[in-house]
Amino acid sequence: MLFSKTCEYGIRAAVYIASQSDKTEKTGIEEICENIEAPRHFTAKILQILTRNHLLSSQKGVNGGFYMTAEQLKQPMIALVEAIEGKEVLSKCGLGLKACSETEPCPLHNKYASIRNNIKQMLSGMTIKDMAVSLQTGKAFLKID
Amino acid sequence: MLFSKTCEYGIRAAVYIASQSDKTEKTGIEEICENIEAPRHFTAKILQILTRNHLLSSQKGVNGGFYMTAEQLKQPMIALVEAIEGKEVLSKCGLGLKACSETEPCPLHNKYASIRNNIKQMLSGMTIKDMAVSLQTGKAFLKID
DNA sequence: TTAAATAAGGATGTTTTTGTCTTTTATTGT
């Protein structure tokens, strides 16, 4: 509903990588996908996007893989979503009207605007690290073994 | 983001039909689509779904068209959304995890649950008639002429 | 009772999203 599959996989992968960021070894795509139960090649593409957008770091070659810098760990969730879905996604009309605006609102406009703000707040207020910590402390899960 | 195109067209069409429900004539698909700027045949299919779900009424033949009973006008928006997107749409995990639950939550679980409740409240608290009235009183618009 | 109107239904087409496979490029340990 809220997120596309692409975005779901992207968030899950980023959070998993973040949760492994204490280790010195980088995390390979294979391990990531096993742990988030996402399709291998498709997820690799999504991580390419995130890497191009400097939300992840990667290294090719032996012992290469994905990792995150301290700076990247501090990024809010909304940065992931905007990188994947596009910046506009959080400002479009709820009923899909091009012309919808404050002065000529759709019938859902005001209520929807408030919902959208809630969503923005949620995504701006949580860093990737926050999510990763909840994994690490066993408060949350990406996969049930 | 929140709604699929199908759902957007469905809501817009239903609201338009509702806004015409004071008139004695029924509203034809052609008129509906002109006024909500939606594709003719695709929208017709969506209205079939809503009609089958008794959220709209229709009549074939000369002077036929779509209309809504008083009962139908009182339905909350959420009824439209559930008829089109399915009942589950408002209870799925935000990160797409099958196993996500209160006891084994995903890292987004709690915040997302609260957002989802906001959405449910918005959609349960507004009737189709409410939306139609905002059109009729010029407070809101589906199309800018 | 017939022709016109109108929604319903089915078949089909297009586009976007989701997913896979193969090749290329960069890196590194030996």
Added chain:
DNA sequence: ACAATAAAAGACAAAAACATCCTTATTTAA
């Protein structure tokens, strides 16, 4: 240097969403 490894990139495939067209069924006005 070289072989192995791993991400990047590109081509392709499948499924779902979005959209159109044609036929059928129903209703009603003339």
